[in-house]
Amino acid sequence: MTDQPEPHPVTGLDDVVHQRVRLGILTVAHQARRVEFGFLRTALGLTAGNLSQHLSVLEKAGLIDIEKGYEGKRARTWLSLTPSGDRALKDEVTQLKRLIQQIEQGGS
Amino acid sequence: MTDQPEPHPVTGLDDVVHQRVRLGILTVAHQARRVEFGFLRTALGLTAGNLSQHLSVLEKAGLIDIEKGYEGKRARTWLSLTPSGDRALKDEVTQLKRLIQQIEQGGS
Numbered sequence: 038m039t040d041q042p043e044p045h046p047v048t049g050l051d052d053v054v055h056q057r058v059r060l061g062i063l064t065v066a067h068q069a070r071r072v073e074f075g076f077l078r079t080a081l082g083l084t085a086g087n088l089s090q091h092l093s094v095l096e097k098a099g100l101i102d103i104e105k106g107y108e109g110k111r112a113r114t115w116l117s118l119t120p121s122g123d124r125a126l127k128d129e130v131t132q133l134k135r136l137i138q139q140i141e142q143g144g145s
Numbered sequence: 146m147t148d149q150p151e152p153h154p155v156t157g158l159d160d161v162v163h164q165r166v167r168l169g170i171l172t173v174a175h176q177a178r179r180v181e182f183g184f185l186r187t188a189l190g191l192t193a194g195n196l197s198q199h200l201s202v203l204e205k206a207g208l209i210d211i212e213k214g215y216e217g218k219r220a221r222t223w224l225s226l227t228p229s230g231d232r233a234l235k236d237e238v239t240q241l242k243r244l245i246q247q248i249e250q251g252g253s
Contacts (some may be wrong), residue, residue: 045188046171055165061155080153142162143176
């Protein structure tokens with residue numbers, strides 16, 4: 038242990054992506070390519086308000102596209118990952134793997 | 146895709162542990178067993194105030210022990226993982242691995 042340690046893997050994580058609910062949203066969107074609001078809400082066990090807030094953060098960061106339309110007569114909202122969102126999720130996975138490796142190498 | 150999807154891996158993550166800075170604190174403590182406040186602050190690139198706030202959350206949750214004392218004439222604060230903290234970090238890693246597996250299996 039020195040007085041000037043190397044930057045820790047968590048310093049490479051982006052809070053916009055790493056936050057638990059947003060990481061879930063990005064993961065589901067990555068798997069489904071295009072995901073409906075109500076499905077996502079149920080999958081992640083969220084209120085509509087909470088989900089909307091997180092979607093807004095992700096949209097402002099350019100990580101998802103939001104599309105509004107109709108399925109029959111029902112208003113629907115769909116979202117999909119942008120190329121930036123896909124890269125951001127992959128970067129998160131890269132950093133998480135580094136972190137897991139450190140955890141599993143160190144300590145008992 | 147059904148109307149009643151299975152609970153998503155992120156629903157099994159604990160925000161107390163998953164939050165980026167706290168995950169860093171727990172990881173460093175896991176690696177070092179007993180870690181000094183100033184070292185941790187430098188390693189994670191935090192202000193003293195920000196680090197103190199996160200340590201307080203972790204201590205209240207019973208995940209770390211905080212010990213105050215002296216090194217020579219200098220006041221020092223050390224922290225170490227409790228057995229609960231160690232288990233919580235291992236649970237986080239288990240959930241993260243499930244999540245990474247889902248991300249790498251789904252999508253492009």
